[in-house]
Amino acid sequence: MNRTAWKWLLAVSLSLNLGIIATVVFNQLRPFPPHANTTQAPPVNLPDYLQLSNEQRQRWQQLEPVFLQDIAANWREIRKHRETLVRHIFAGTPQRAAIDAEQARIAALQDAQQQRVISQLLAERDLLNESQRARLMALLLSRYEQEATKEELLHRD
Template sequence: MKNPAWIRTLLAISLALNLGVVAALVLRPAPDTVPEGGAPPVVHLPEYLKLTPEQRARWEGMETPFLHDLSSNWSDIRRHREALVRHIFADAPERTAIDAEQAAIARLQAAQQQRVIDQLLAERAMLDDAQRTRLLQLLLTRYAEEATEEEMLHRK
């Protein structure tokens, strides 16, 4: 069954936002608790995980190229999202242009998701059992608590 293009577009945007949440979880320092009604306190993730000096050196060596790739990929996704929205709201929307931007976003998101998965697997391999448990719980808690930008816009 063929889905209307607007559904595919919404799914692509939703996937991009979900990947953004994953990236934020990986990149943002972890809190022990989230204050009621506010943003989580900023905590340095290597400290939160209680990394040893050796682990910290490996972590920093892995983080720098990962963050660079992530930033570059997000710039590309942002550029295609802007083009997609402009095509959608053009005086005469062109279906082929919309579909091309959606496909480009999907490719970039798939690459982004693979980067995040690879990074998490590398971090997992470096961590001991207690550290893995802390990181797992943090990720699961953040997934349950964070809303997408669209959800935030529609709640106001």
């Protein structure tokens, strides 16, 4: 497999992982509309689901707004570059250098986003007790099993 194919596979893999993590985190504020062909897990209010104490809820509410604004801005940038990438791919004469540049920019944005998500989850982990951590981990893992990307849905029969 050539180097460009490996880069493309890495970008797709990162995209899937980040999409799943972001979906779980965003479900507490803005659930995505259900797809006709999929079963969508119901939105979860994480502070209630995790049974946070009043002190934990205050700390949680301090962590969330900046993270959600930051990640939403990152998703807007990723979408913009994905659009540009698709336009380059389907241009009359695709320019490989332009395609590679957009793919590299998307990968960099996805990497930054993954780092934000990891930092957020570590911060949330620190304010949770052991049983709350176990509940959050179980929820995340169950969502990963259920999630499909829009690209996957587009290519299914």
